[in-house]
Amino acid sequence: MLKKPRRPTRFPRKILVAAVASASFATQMPAWGQQLEEVIVSAERRELLQQDTPISLVAFSGERLEERGVRDMFELSTISPNLDIKGARGDGNTAPTFQIRGIGTGAGATGERSVGFYVDNVFMPRTTGPVMRVLDVERIEVLRGPQGTLFGRNSTGGAIRVFTRQPDQERDAYVRVTAGNFDRSDITGMVNMPLNDEWALRAQVALTEQDGYVRRGPQKLGSVDDEFYRLQLGWEPDDNLSVNFGLLHTDSYSEGSATDMIQFNMNPVCPLDPSVQTYCLEGNYADWVSDFLESAGQPRLSHNDPRLLLDDFTMPDWCFLDGPDPDWDDMCLQSNSARYSQLDMNIEWHLSDTMSLLSTTGLSEFSSRSISDWQLMGMEARPGGVDSEVFYQEFQFNMALFDGWVDLVTGANYFKEDSGSPREALYQAIGSSVFNATTGGSAFGNQWGCAGSGTTGPLCSDGERRQRVISDGSSKQESIAYALFANASIHLTEDVNLTLGARRSWDQKDISSTLFAADNFVPQSGGSTTVSADDSWRATDWRVTLDYHLTDDIMLYATAAKAFRSGTFSIPAALTPTAARPYSLRPPLAAVPPEALRNNEIGIRSEWFNSRLRINATYYEMDFTNRQGASAAVDPSAPTGFAIRLVNQGDVEIWGTEIEALLAVTDSLTLEAATGSTNYKMGDVCVNNGLNLYPPPMDDSYTLSARYLFDTQAGNYTFTLSHAHTGPMQTHAGGFTPEEREYYGCSAFSASFIDSRYEVPSYDLVNASLRFEAASGKWSAMLYANNLTDETYANNAQSFGRGYWTQGGPGGVVGYSAPARSAVAAYRGRPREYGVTLQYNFF
Template sequence: MKPCTARTPLFAAVAFASAMSSPTLVAQTDEPGFALEEVVVTARRRSESLQDVPIAVTAFSARDLAIRGDSDITELAQSVPSVTLEPSRATSSTLTAFIRGVGQQDPLAGYEQGVGLYLDDVYLARPQGNVIDIYDVERIEVLRGPQGTLYGRNTVGGAIKYITRRLGDEFSGRLKATYGEYDQIDLVGTVSVPVSDAFRIGGTVASFQRDGYGENKTTGDEHYNKDVFAYRLSAEWLPTEDLLVRLAYDDTTDKSNPVAGHRVRPGAVSGDPVLRDIYDTTAGAAENISTQGIGGNNEVEAEGWMVSVDWNFGDHYTFRSITAEREDYTESVIDFDSLAVDDFDAPVIYDNEQFTQEFQLLYNGEKMNLVTGLYYIDADASNDFDVVLGQLGRAAYGAELTAYTGGKVTTESWSAFADLTWNFTDKLSVAVGGRYTDDKRTADVLRASYLGAGGSPFFGNDDALFLGASSDYQAEESWTDFSPRVNISYLWTDDITVYGGYSQGFKAGMFDPRGANFLTPAVEEGVDPETLDSYEVGIKASYWDGRAITNVALFYSEYTDMQVPGSVGIDTDGDGINDDFAGTLTNAGEAEISGIEIEGTFLFTENFSMQVAASFLDAEITEWIVNDVDVSDDRSVQNTPEEMAYVAFNYLTGAFGGDLNLNANWSYRGDSTQFEFAAPVFDQEAYDMFNASVVWVSASEAWLLGLYGKNLSDEEIKTAGYCFGNESYCSPLGFEDNTSIFYAAPRTISATVAYRF
């Protein structure tokens, strides 16, 4: 298959841009007929065709994303098999990610994610601020299955790589403005300046603003709104053709209003009715005395810098160094009761820092390709929060009852990895890899109860009356592991590759930063590491004279000691009423996850194409021992629908002196459970989603005009929830029957104007 040279990239030209992650569709003009363009990825640390990579990987180019109008990375899940990406509960910018049944939906300190997110090869250890808005992007790659022998942090479920645009050797810039429903106004400006032949600088400034989908009836504020400002600065130095030094700094501030869930029943004491609009709320925590310690503030600040060095020496060798530091700070208002009263409120602070250093040595030859390296991470993650039970405290003690929790978890880890691919023949290749990891975690946890308006002393209430502690401990533990990988690929014909392999994922043990060791001393021991053994076979085929591509992967995984966090109300004084809040972090014994994943692109004519994707999963917990009883029949794998499907149609035609691209797509997701148990109120039933876009690019490729419609059928899609009401499967806390649900965006229409110079 030959790459097409019919058009140079605009927004990298709309010309037959793929509506999903598959190869870009471009008519070939230098030879008879037409075919799909080759897509180049770096999933194996070298540039190669997507069709030659013998693993399950999906790639989105900048033009793919421009045609779809994707605003942040959660929208990728509509078209990638076996992937769930959602904002975490009570937040707009904390990421919950699952791939093939592996993930983590609790953002607390020490809870390491099962899916690795990388920004320009830098692993982002914490989920706060990781619902990344899509701008200044060159490519996004989604790798499914365990990763760790090629780069970065070992991840069990898979990895998402967000790769920003390189600076050009000529002065250039881009301006983009979007206006949409709910007064959405997005503005992005980018510039690249070559200071000399060897040195370039550039930057991007972005503002993402939107009114809420609903209204806070108590405060009058917008609800589910967006208020994000971000910028990136970068510089590239190329003193020789074999040496590249890249520096980058990014900063994001999210001042979106607090998000509260939709109550499913009236307030049990207040009598407040269920609101008709699922996006409205009467949450009053931001104005209550319960959150005065943070001034009712709801804000996320995240920043980081990175220095990378690529040195090509000799004919086949490359040395790479990636040094990075990141930090984020969050003040968050959580209103568990979603009512004006302070029945169950929480001011929360997350404070995270990380330093990472990675060294790689790469060899690329005719018979052999080798990646070997060292990775180090030193990360501190802390959370501090008050759980304020106002009505319960006043009824029992005559004053607000506050349960304060402060938890800090430190991770220090180093690892050595290597992955060798040997080409035995022009058709047969065998890859063997391994990773040795040494992880050490320390935890410092304090939990205590207080009486008095305004919360605990940590949040500024020095007059609070100390009632007693439920947890006070420090702990430390280390784990080591060796994770192997083997992969065999065979070029069946010039257009068909078959492969099979085995890989193992590992995630070190954890401590629960909400654990109550006085009640349950075992929390000081933490939980065991989890491992996943994954077996995969697949076929990647190009046919129909290069006008069709179909990629199929079948996998089977054995998941051992899966780490499952949760939270419950607890009764500290034995009166039958829960008056405190504690974490539950457990190891599920065994789970088996298997499935088939399909992706395809079909170019029917020079103007008309179709893309498809689907996955069919069987995810089952096979062993979970509680008090010597196997309860696995009553447990489920979270956030993992059994089936998903995606179909997109694209039509390109000339219009108004340019190219007009018409796109329509449909996605389907099957039933999924929110928690590790069936919870009918929270669980999302199967649903369809329809999106469409009309994008025009001028003949000079300087202008782009786009019209985008998302969730056109206006589906009400549950993304998360709080289970503290009176359902049999919930753990009641507070007086108001506190069950609430969070929802994805409703139907939206937006228009974009972009100009490149």
């Protein structure tokens, strides 16, 4: 006889208080409302009720996501505490970062996330564009905390699993159109058709367009232009075998990330005391732009210059790539594009009443290209690109052993990716201001300048160039990983379950990086220099969980688990030529060891008052070791005086809570609340170059929502109102104040990054929707409004510190450095949006 799935023991005061308070509340609460809907999930690689799953997770049906105004993964994070999906520093939404409980790094062609992302069981290492949109979704599961045993490498933070609707034997077809402000126009069509008693076909097409909301010259940054195509074929010859084939293709284009400059600090005002400072440097970019403006007959830049800081959704339309005149030129156009294709096959075969085999096969291709301007002043065209080909195979056996006393999930998987960045170079406008960290360079000029002769880029009238081409290079990487795993749930009694899991993983990577001749690189021979490296790693992940049912409706659990993230490589900056060595020297690639994360977690899953009130609470503590992170390191040979490298940043302690509550007040009214918090302590703040964990977690977040249903003879109405609060967030490791530097004993170099410290303010979003479904079921309509209060906010930001202003950077030659200044760029969230969605069902 099969026993109940599982349950745990002790929990901290905060969780205990929540449980006792909920019990007290339940005893006083009148018997209103219907029972809450039971949610089935597969977080344990087998179907269980969410309330019986001893993992911290949230699950949303496609219908609930639509009612809450969630159109993509970025918006999913606003209703999922301790989940954060946002644009990356510099690249914005072109390279989204995923974080769960403050764990999540990795981008570019050779970086890997710490949060696993799966669509129909297929692992996707790189994600952007329409794949991020919520289309024809059956449900989404967000698994919080390390999932190394069942989901393997690179899931130290957790995993996000997207399940699309599959073909079935019901005839179904619809067309859905959406129109809204910012010229939003979406059209989606779906058809599900049984071909015979065994075969069924499901096809979907979606075209979505919407203007951006930050204006820069002729562009509207943050626009959407996506195409989405999916074809699925299902075969079910009998009750024991089902096979689903899938084909997915997406194309995406947008006019750059919605970035706005909100601060331009030019204090203290030049000149400084000449007896102390030989030259008062505005800083390279500030000085160059001032030179260009002065050459065009305009005043030089000033503190918080109103020509730069316009309104919250307008950037200056300057472009200096074509010359010193600031008038717009299409050379400064920004763009993001991505293409993704996937073939997949899922087989589920019930071999007997107690054994089943699941097989997942996936083959995918991904390509993205972008042009951005990190400085936001029309000074550069910075390309970015990633190409990736992935093959993924997993076999999984589910077995009930010993007359149902043990449920075993075991199997093996294989992953191979060939990824790379195409050859690309950064194109910059430069003035006559040149400053070198080693020699001190020359004083700043006050005119449009040409920075020396060269072989690339437009020439000045005197034969010299106004632009420079730097960082001309490419990279490629081959990653191979395979693993064996097993997870056994032992039902010690009808109320007590012990889960033991283990995974043995093998990882291998081969990487190469090529630099071509450019203004900041001179090859030793020929036109390029390539460095390469390879390494392999082994790891064992494990999990121990004990869960205990106090009653049929209250489960306690405790778990300890360990997961790892694959090792990687750091690509050091090239050493500049010297008199004795007239070429650039490339240091060897440096291996960065794998990350490891150990999680201790306790929680309660409870339902009260005849399943009308649900309260779930979790407390976790995590030890994060060998954290991989980008960090600035002293590099006298670099033009800036420092270089950004991927390094082992030591250990971090992370702890926090997740609490969710759901109440069916009446048959028509349901209330929901959820909150999460993440706290941390850095092991070595000096190596980290600051007190803050980066990429940054949110300090806290919570959501509140209400759902009201009412019926009429004409049809059913559903009204949804939600409020999401996102707490403040640091955007950089942050350097040190003089007091902090003295207390921690860090170097002056680490302290110099204080001008990069910036905290994104908290913000609150209110969404509302009213949906009507005709009694005939033939059509429906929905009015929606997102960000109802029209709050102006940023979901990320970047403070460009002294390295942005002075080519000498932190630790520059005495007498030749700029004051501690900064410019802050904010990644704007969408303003108020509203519109209507109409759907017609053909069957």
